[in-house]
Amino acid sequence: MGVARREEHRAAAAAFLYALTVLGVLAGGAGVRAFEDGTAVYIVTMKQAPVSHRRLNLEKFGSSKAATAVGRGGSGGGGGGDTPTTSVLRKPRQSSPKPMNYGSYIVHLQKSLLKRTLRGEHYVKLYSYRYLINGFAVVITPRQADKLSGRKEVANVMLDYSVRTATTHTPEFLGLPQGAWVQEGGPQFAGQGVVIGLIDTGIDPTHPSFADDLSTDSYPVPAHYSGICEVTNDFPSGSCNRKLVGAQHFAASAITRGVFNASQDLASPSDSDGHGTHTASIAAGNHGIPVVVAGHQFGNASGMAPRAHIAVYKALYKSFGGFAADVVAAIDQVLFC
Known part of the structure; x- marks a missing residue:
């Protein structure tokens, strides 16, 4: 085998492991x-x-x-x-x-x-x-x-092995308000024209961080995006919009193992855990959204790229985490779109 071919094989394996890490999942010890x-x-x-x-x-x-x-x-x-x-x-x-x-x-x-x-x-x-x-x-x-x-x-x-959710940092920690946002024209424009794909526990489409009617200017879905939006009983038609442009779920490995609980884990892109909604809002939530928890005000929140669009690929679940086979299927679909 030539050097170039060996490097290509190593690159494929490295891409697989790197993707599982940076897209918010950590390997677990159970479920193997x-x-x-x-x-x-x-x-x-x-x-x-x-x-x-x-x-x-x-x-x-x-x-x-x-x-x-x-x-x-x-x-x-x-x-x-x-x-x-x-x-x-x-x-x-x-x-x-x-x-x-x-x-x-x-x-x-x-x-x-x-x-x-x-x-x-x-x-x-x-x-x-x-x-x-x-x-x-x-x-x-x-x-x-x-x-x-x-x-x-x-x-x-x-x-195949089990995976668990991980979280990320805030725009302020990364210095975005004084850095990248300024270069991109401010938080009203940072991320415009970009679709961010998130592999996580799904999303709450009713959250104001994902509304598409907060401004009166044009906010078209990027022409290069070709994903789909699943429609189920708990993720009805109209859940997607110009902000949340795509949503799918992947659970074949979990279902095959018999660990999937449809009533708790939801066989849809809907988020029954909250982690996916949280990370999606961190990545591309709308700018200046009030944060209220149990009646207490915690200021206003913004995503790191507040003008970007969001596509959700649910492969992690509340009761058991997830499995690498389902996560890789989600990543594979992200690259297709």
């Missing part, structure tokens, strides 16, 4: 035991580059070199499945099928790996990861995990 039948959730990372790496290489080296690399079947170059350059991944046949984009291609590789390695055996695939890492979460036995680990296409097989 196997199910009664001996199976457990594993996260499998493949050696081939994810979509995000292809996009970065396309920007760095240009489409001509990327197209050459893809044509050779190499791992360098290429885009994210959203450019003509990367829509040439096909097998050399007499009657070639319709070209598939790179994201679809690596999902095909993942399915093929599972079928070839675990032929005739039972397994349950929970997620396909394409953007943060090229990999998947799957319910399998330790023996099956060892078989996957021995494949040359696989970079890493890791047992």
Whole structure:
């Protein structure tokens, strides 16, 4: 394996671990035991580059070199499945099928790996990861995990683990009112045109920190954002607006383990814990919102980028925290949007 390829694999693993840290989750000690039948959730990372790496290489080296690399079947170059350059991944046949984009291609590789390695055996695939890492979460036995680990296409097989919420600092501690806010035109404009994705316990869409009617000027949703807003009984239509532009939840690993309590944890982007609402308001809450707790006034609060938009990806829950498989699925969706 070449030096460049090894560095690419290390970078993918580092990106995965770094993302879990900076996006407000910490590894926990519980929740890693196997199910009664001996199976457990594993996260499998493949050696081939994810979509995000292809996009970065396309920007760095240009489409001509990327197209050459893809044509050779190499791992360098290429885009994210959203450019003509990367829509040439096909097998050399007499009657070639319709070209598939790179994201679809690596999902095909993942399915093929599972079928070839675990032929005739039972397994349950929970997620396909394409953007943060090229990999998947799957319910399998330790023996099956060892078989996957021995494949040359696989970079890493890791047992899923529980995660817990962490918090962050205030704009004043970071010196934003005298620093970045001044440079960006003041708190009324800081963060304008940016969508901040948050992986946490969800959000309370009725909180004034996320209202979009506090000013009379134009506040359009950025054209580059392509996320969705889930609609459920406790997160009804209209919960999203020009401030809160997207909201989804991820709980497949938790549900598979049987630890998900729908009445307490809420199978929706709605926040039953409060942590996600808190961190979202810290990141991009509206400027100058009064803070009142139990009738006591605690001044006015502002997010670090008060004019930014918010997209929420709920993967952490009140009763049990969360699991890495669900968190990675959330991050993967953030990178897609």
